[in-house]
Each structure stands twice: as C-alpha cells, then as structure tokens.
Amino acid sequence: MGNLTATRPPQPWTAPTASDPVSASLRLPGSKSMTNRALVLSALATGPSTLAKPLRARDTELMAAGLRAMGAHVSIADDERWLLRPHRLVGPAHVDVGLAGTIMRFVPPVAGLADGQVTFDGDPAARTRPLGPLIEALRSLGVRIDTTGPGSLPLVVQGTGRVTGGEVVIDASASSQLVSGLLLAAPRFDRGLVVRHVGPPVPSAPHLRMTVRMLRAAGAAVDDSTTDVWVVEPGPLTGRGWEIEPDLSGAVPFFAAALVTGGEVTLQGWPRGSAQPVELLRPLLEQMGAEVALTTEGLTVRGGGRVHGLHADLSDVSELTPVLAALAMLADSPSVLTGVGHIRGHETDRLAALAREFTALGADVTEEPDGLQIRPRPLRGGMFRTYDDHRMAHAAAVVGLAVPGIELDDVACTSKTMPEFPALWSTMVTGKS
Ligand SMILES: O=C(O)C1=C[C@@H](OP(=O)(O)O)[C@@H](O)[C@H](O)C1
Numbered sequence: 001m002g003n004l005t006a007t008r009p010p011q012p013w014t015a016p017t018a019s020d021p022v023s024a025s026l027r028l029p030g031s032k033s034m035t036n037r038a039l040v041l042s043a044l045a046t047g048p049s050t051l052a053k054p055l056r057a058r059d060t061e062l063m064a065a066g067l068r069a070m071g072a073h074v075s076i077a078d079d080e081r082w083l084l085r086p087h088r089l090v091g092p093a094h095v096d097v098g099l100a101g102t103i104m105r106f107v108p109p110v111a112g113l114a115d116g117q118v119t120f121d122g123d124p125a126a127r128t129r130p131l132g133p134l135i136e137a138l139r140s141l142g143v144r145i146d147t148t149g150p151g152s153l154p155l156v157v158q159g160t161g162r163v164t165g166g167e168v169v170i171d172a173s174a175s176s177q178l179v180s181g182l183l184l185a186a187p188r189f190d191r192g193l194v195v196r197h198v199g200p201p202v203p204s205a206p207h208l209r210m211t212v213r214m215l216r217a218a219g220a221a222v223d224d225s226t227t228d229v230w231v232v233e234p235g236p237l238t239g240r241g242w243e244i245e246p247d248l249s250g251a252v253p254f255f256a257a258a259l260v261t262g263g264e265v266t267l268q269g270w271p272r273g274s275a276q277p278v279e280l281l282r283p284l285l286e287q288m289g290a291e292v293a294l295t296t297e298g299l300t301v302r303g304g305g306r307v308h309g310l311h312a313d314l315s316d317v318s319e320l321t322p323v324l325a326a327l328a329m330l331a332d333s334p335s336v337l338t339g340v341g342h343i344r345g346h347e348t349d350r351l352a353a354l355a356r357e358f359t360a361l362g363a364d365v366t367e368e369p370d371g372l373q374i375r376p377r378p379l380r381g382g383m384f385r386t387y388d389d390h391r392m393a394h395a396a397a398v399v400g401l402a403v404p405g406i407e408l409d410d411v412a413c414t415s416k417t418m419p420e421f422p423a424l425w426s427t428m429v430t431g432k433s
Pocket residue numbers: 032033034101102174175176177180203204207318319
C-alpha cells in the first residue's frame with residue numbers, strides 16, 4: 001500500500017542539477033484520471049471489470065478504499081491488473097478523499113445510490129476545495145446531504161439506494177470534475193440526467209470528453225452535442241477490461257527536462273487515439289522549442305537547447321500550469337499564461353504558490369487573477385515549499401535541473417499521483433538508480 005495518510009512526515013529533497021542533456025525512455029505510471037473513472041464506472045456496473053496498468057498512488061488507492069467501504073469488491077494486489085467486482089452499495093461507510101478532487105467530486109453521487117449513510121472528509125486542504133455546486137446539484141436531485149461548513153467537506157450523504165435524477169443546473173466554472181462526478185453516476189439514476197452548466201466557462205474540457213468517452217465505453221448513452229449540456233440516458237453499465245494509458249500530465253515534467261537540458265525523453269506505451277489531450281500539449285511544447293514525435297516506441301520530446309517563452313490560454317490543460325510556468329522561468333523570452341484562475345482551487349492556490357516560491361528564488365513573476373506573467377531572469381537556489389502539491393514539486397524539480405541548490409521542503413507530496421517520482425527523476429538526471 002502507498003502512503004494513504006495525510007500525516008506522513010515531510011521528506012526534504014534537493015532537486016538534482018543536470019550536467020548533461022537527459023536521454024531517457026520511460027515507462028510511466030497509469031493516468032490518475034482514467035484509473036479513478038474506471039474504478040467508479042466498474043463499481044456501478046452489472047458485472048466484473050479489470051483495470052490493466054492502473055495508477056498505484058494515493059489518489060487511486062483512496063478511491064479503491066472508498067468504493068470498497070461502500071461494498072464493492074476491489075482487489076489491487078497485482079500492480080498490473082486490478083479487479084473490481086461490483087456489489088450492492090451500502091452504508092454506513094466512510095470515504096477519505098485525501099486531497100483528491102476526483103474522489104471528492106466523483107464519489108458523493110455514487111453514495112447517493114448507496115443504501116445508508118456515507119461520510120466524507122479529507123486532508124485539511126481538501127476542505128477548502130470547491131464542492132458547493134455539486135452538493136447543491138445533488139440536493140436538487142433529491143439526495144439528502146448534511147454539511148457542517150458552507151458547501152464543503154466534511155459531509156454526510158444519506159443514501160437511500162436510489163436517485164431519481166432528472167435535470168440539474170450547475171455552475172461548474174470552479175472545476176470540470178463537478179460535472180464529471182454527476183455524469184459518471186447518472187446512468188444509474190432512475191430517470192438518467194440532464195446537466196446544464198450556467199456561468200463562466202468550464203475549465204479542463206478534455207477531462208469532460210474523457211468522462212463521456214469512458215461512459216460510452218461502459219455502455220452508457222450520452223449526448224454532449226450541445227455546448228454546456230450533457231444528457232445521460234438511464235441504463236446499465238457493463239463491466240469490461242479497461243486499458244489505462246500512461247499519465248500524460250505526470251509525463252510533462254519529464255518532457256520538460258528534455259527541453260531544459262537539450263535532451264530527449266520518450267514516454268513508452270503511448271496509444272494512438274489517446275483519451276488524454278496530447279494534441280493540446282504538443283503545440284505548447286513546440287512553441288517552447290521542443291520537437292514532439294509519436295513513433296512506435298512512444299511519445300518522444302526533444303529539446304533544442306533553448307526554451308522559449310509561451311503565450312497561452314491554459315484553461316483546457318490547467319493541471320500543466322505549474323510545470324509550464326517552471327519552463328517559462330528558464331526561457332529566453334517572457335511568458336503570459338492565462339485562463340487558469342480556477343487552479344487557485346487545486347491542491348493549493350497554485351497561482352499564489354508559484355508566484356511566491358519562484359519570487360523567493362529571484363524570479364520576476366506577476367500573479368494575475370487568472371494566470372501568471374513571467375519575465376525570465378537568473379534564479380538562485382533556496383528553499384521551495386510544495387504545499388502538499390505534487391505539481392509544485394514537479395515545477396521545482398524542473399527548475400532545479402538548471403539552478404543548483406533548490407531544496408523542496410517535502411517531495412513526498414508526489415505520492416498523490418506518482419510515488420516513484422523522486423527516484424525516477426534522479427535516475428533520469430544522474431543516470432544512476
Ligand atoms: O477529471 C479529472 O480527472 C481532472 C480534471 C481537472 O480538474 P479541474 O477541472 O478542476 O481543473 C484536472 O485539473 C485534474 O487534475 C483531473
């Protein structure tokens with residue numbers, strides 16, 4: 001089992017500096033987003049499912065534990081193949097969401113389908129992540145939810161074994177996961193579900209497409225042809241074999257290393273027709289000076305020895321902001337990153353944290369309401385706080401390739417999505433395992 005508790009001791013770490021261009025061909029862990037969707041859909045299915053090459057990390061182990069607590073039979077002993085046999089969902093049960101957006105937004109709708117009470121809580125920082133619109137949406141669908149705070153964790157879902165469903169209006173501008181969570185459980189609602197988003201744009205559109213694609217793969221009828229409206233017909237979900245792709249977002253710091261050092265990194269096992277937004281990542285890396293190639297070996301990123309600044313709206317790929325901001329710190333021209341105001345509600349307020357920590361290392365960064373402006377200048381080593389945020393750790397590691405003496409206060413936060421990050425990174429940079 002990985003590290004499931006929030007009370008793990010901090011693990012200080014000095015980011016290794018690269019003396020040579022990196023050259024690596026890596027097999028990286030499975031996608032968090034796909035693994036947790038597959039677990040939820042499998043728990044709601046009529047028959048057993050397998051997950052091939054799932055992600056084993058805190059977010060996915062906590063998801064497995066939460067579904068197991070509600071009655072699903074989940075076996076995660078084999079790293080290569082997890083098994084899920086659905087079972088009647090029941091309370092009382094407790095779900096520890098950790099700091100996982102996917103658990104806090106995907107599981108309460110499932111709990112509405114459980115017979116009995118299901119309590120939810122998580123890390124202190126999880127209590128500040130946006131959840132209110134989902135709570136209100138579920139309440140409007142007839143699910144009883146008790147909260148002590150204003151629209152956040154901890155909460156208690158008083159499941160009755162069924163959810164009527166129908167139509168719901170939600171402002172999902174704080175997170176696409178608010179919609180994904182409703183959609184994943186929706187085929188099991190008596191009347192299915194129509195979700196209408198009203199408000200500023202929903203971020204992370206590719207993750208919504210992944211939700212729809214995986215629902216359809218499990219046999220659901222979903223219409224997403226009208227912008228900001230999703231229609232899910234009621235009906236059974238079928239158990240199936242899920243092939244989990246390597247995690248593209250987890251690969252991005254490794255690709256960034258190719259850029260910073262003028263090296264080459266290949267992510268093995270990259271599928272054609274991926275459910276992840278590689279077509280959006282590619283032009284971003286190319287603008288910053290990379291060559292990106294999809295070959296039979298995998299997805300390869302080659303750096304040209306210089307990093308260029310980036311002017312981009314990152315709302316579709318917002319979880320990449322910390323690493324792209326790190327690259328921008330090392331670029332030969334300024335960057336303007338926009339469209340990501342909502343990442344203030346990610347694991348930490350990422351815009352504030354990036355501006356604060358890189359400024360402390362000598363960077364010239366302006367924090368905007370919805371992004372960052374970065375004017376590169378020489379940085380110095382020093383302490384870099386990660387705020388329990390795996391992608392802050394990735395950002396610090398990327399800058400550490402070129403700036404000696406960057407010390408992370410805690411690299412163990414990478415266990416959220418890639419417990420092996422420090423080891424893989426050090427091996428890639430130093431060539432020693
Ligand atoms: O559904 C998902 O798996 C995710 C959706 C996105 O969330 P937001 O829409 O909150 O950005 C993304 O940033 C997160 O890492 C994973």
